[in-house]
Amino acid sequence: MSTVFEQRAAGVADPDAGLGPAELAAKYGLTISGRRPSLAEYTRQVWQRRYFIGAYATAKLMVQYSSSKLGQVWQVLTPLLNAAVYFLIFDLLLHVSKGIPDYIPYLCTGVFVFQFTQAAVLSGTRSISDNLGLIRALHFPRAALPIAFTVNQLQQLVVSMGVLGVIVLVSGLPVTVNWLLIIPVLLLQSTFNAGLAMFMARIGAKTSDMAQLMPFIIRTWMYLSGVFWAVDSVASKLPHWAGTLIEANPALIYIELMRYSLMDSVPASSLPHHVWIMAAAWAVIGGLGGYVFFWKAEEEYGRG
Numbered sequence: 001m002s003t004v005f006e007q008r009a010a011g012v013a014d015p016d017a018g019l020g021p022a023e024l025a026a027k028y029g030l031t032i033s034g035r036r037p038s039l040a041e042y043t044r045q046v047w048q049r050r051y052f053i054g055a056y057a058t059a060k061l062m063v064q065y066s067s068s069k070l071g072q073v074w075q076v077l078t079p080l081l082n083a084a085v086y087f088l089i090f091d092l093l094l095h096v097s098k099g100i101p102d103y104i105p106y107l108c109t110g111v112f113v114f115q116f117t118q119a120a121v122l123s124g125t126r127s128i129s130d131n132l133g134l135i136r137a138l139h140f141p142r143a144a145l146p147i148a149f150t151v152n153q154l155q156q157l158v159v160s161m162g163v164l165g166v167i168v169l170v171s172g173l174p175v176t177v178n179w180l181l182i183i184p185v186l187l188l189q190s191t192f193n194a195g196l197a198m199f200m201a202r203i204g205a206k207t208s209d210m211a212q213l214m215p216f217i218i219r220t221w222m223y224l225s226g227v228f229w230a231v232d233s234v235a236s237k238l239p240h241w242a243g244t245l246i247e248a249n250p251a252l253i254y255i256e257l258m259r260y261s262l263m264d265s266v267p268a269s270s271l272p273h274h275v276w277i278m279a280a281a282w283a284v285i286g287g288l289g290g291y292v293f294f295w296k297a298e299e300e301y302g303r304g
Contacts, residue, residue, distance in 0.1 A: 036298040045141045053144050057151035075159050083111045090228040100230050101265040105168045109262060110227035112164050113255045116157045117193050118218050123149040124197025125214050128205035128301050135302035142301045143294050146197040154190050168262050181261040189254040191283040195290030202294050205301055225251035232270050247272035250282040 037045065064075075087107055090096040097103035124146040128135065131145055161182070169175070204210045224246065226234075231252060235243035246252065253275055259266045272278065 036295070039292065039295060042141055042143075042295050042298065046143055046147070049140055049144045052140070053148045053151060056144075056148040057155060060148070060152045061155050075156050076163050079108075079112050079115055079160050080163065082115065083108045086111060086228060096228055099233060102171050102173060102263060105164070105171045105173060105263055106259060106266070107228065108164055108167050109259050110225075110255050112157065112160050113189070113258050114222055114225055114227050114251055115160075116153055116189065117196070117251055117254070118222065119153045119156070120150045120193035120197045121200055121218060122211075122214055123153065125200040125204035126211050127197070127201045129208060129211070132302055142201075142298060143198055143291065146201040146294070147194050150190065150194040150197050153193070154186070157186070164262070173263055173265065176264050178261050178264070182258065185254060185257045185261055185279070188279045188283040192250055192254070192286035195283075195285075195287035197290070198294035199286075199290035202297050205297075221251060225249055226255055230270070231256065231272065248278060250278075250286065253279050253282065 036042070087104065090107070091103060097107075100106055127145040127149050128142065135142060135145075200210070200214070204214075226246075226249075231246065235246050238246070253272060256266075256271050257275060257279060260268065260271055
């Protein structure tokens with residue numbers, strides 16, 4: 001069979017004359033390089049890379065503090081120092097702790113749990129823009145990156161939870177059966193964080209300034225999330241709609257559930273209404289919504 005070039009040399013009419021690029025690609029079976037797969041196929045690819053995600057997250061954890069003399073000790077010192085600063089400001093200076101029993105474990109739980117969400121969102125925002133070399137060199141589902149960063153932050157939180165357990169016990173609070181609830185709380189929060197990290201990864205990949213703006217947004221979110229104050233005492237003083245919005249805050253929900261799990265001085269009556277339903281709903285909405293939102297732009301990552 002003669003080629004198109006041979007046909008042209010022989011004066012035969014070009015069979016592709018008048019065809020546009022899309023029509024030519026369809027005629028010869030050409031497809032887009034890096035074409036986005038279906039959602040089901042994409043999910044299968046992400047699952048196949050689960051070992052890569054785990055290894056990448058662990059490697060990031062090992063090298064994170066490798067240049068400092070204290071090394072991995074900073075995983076524990078960082079949240080402890082944050083908690084110490086907030087204790088100085090909100091307890092010793094502003095006396096926010098009035099009416100809150102066992103304020104030190106109460107505060108530390110809020111700081112540790114919120115820092116998990118904060119770090120996952122901030123690292124997720126930069127996960128694409130900071131890894132363009134890896135994205136352009138290797139073919140893999142890009143969602144693996146923000147998921148790996150969330151796993152990395154979860155690994156750090158697990159270490160911090162051991163320290164938090166010691167703080168709770170030293171404060172005189174007993175070990176109760178509610179400690180078993182720590183596992184489902186962490187699973188729900190991790191799912192929500194991963195979805196939020198993927199959502200912000202797509203935004204950060206398109207808007208480089210978002211990485212600079214996010215710390216201010218996160219800090220505002222922290223002050224609205226009951227890290228330092230009791231939600232029931234504040235929500236009762238606000239209009240009904242404002243109190244409802246505060247109680248629906250996902251960061252506050254996961255913080256309150258963790259306090260309830262660890263501290264017997266936090267009764268179930270102090271939790272927002274339908275707290276477990278809302279925690280599960282945020283995990284589904286945040287996790288699945290962020291995943292689909294990220295997947296829709298799969299073809300665009302690394303092409304800018």
